[in-house]
Amino acid sequence: MEEILTAAIPTLETRRLILRPLDLSDAAAVQEIFPRWEIVQFMSTIPWPYPADGALTFIRDMALPEMEEGTAWHWSIRPNGAADQLIGIISLTDEPDNNRGFWLAPEWQGRGLATEAANAVTDYWFETLGRTVLRVPKAIANVPSRRISESAGMRIVASGDRDFVSGRLPIEIWETTREEWRSRHR
Secondary structure, eight states, rough: OOHHHHHHHHEEOOOOOEEOOOOOGGGHHHHHHHOOOOHTTOOOOOSSSSOOOOEEEEIIIIHHHHHHHHHHEEEEEEGEEEETTTOOOEEEETTTTTEEEEEGGGGGSSHHHHHHHHHHHIIIIIIIIIOSSEEEEEETOOOHHHHHHHHOOEEEEEEEEEETTTEEEEEEEEEEEEEHHHHHOO
């Protein structure tokens, strides 16, 4: 049964991106790109400084088992014209108040690619997985990520504080429902 769940995670394609299920073979590319302050500063459960085997450990010991259990869905983000080039990761999880997260290499930011990837996996969350609510926590200081939620029509439903790599920061939890999503994206 576990193998079937992993095999069932599809590759998603958008106008400019290919979202391929994360695989152990992605570890070297993730290790090369990921450990940058611009990427990790607003993440909460990342060891910092990032260890030399951090990507391998994350993919092997966390991401792949979660994918096999059907509790998380992780994709590498790749440009359509260069499908072998990993430029980020996007994930969905069954974790309360934390259903979607992503990172994109800084040189690929500012082009609407994170929004495109977020929309694709949000659609998967609602239409394929049949979930009724998507919640996403964000550091208030992470303005670009907040703009992605705003552009998707999400709203703030809670606030608080959380520990991030950069320290304890105020957060907001953003939410959209399946009905709200469908009214804006169908």
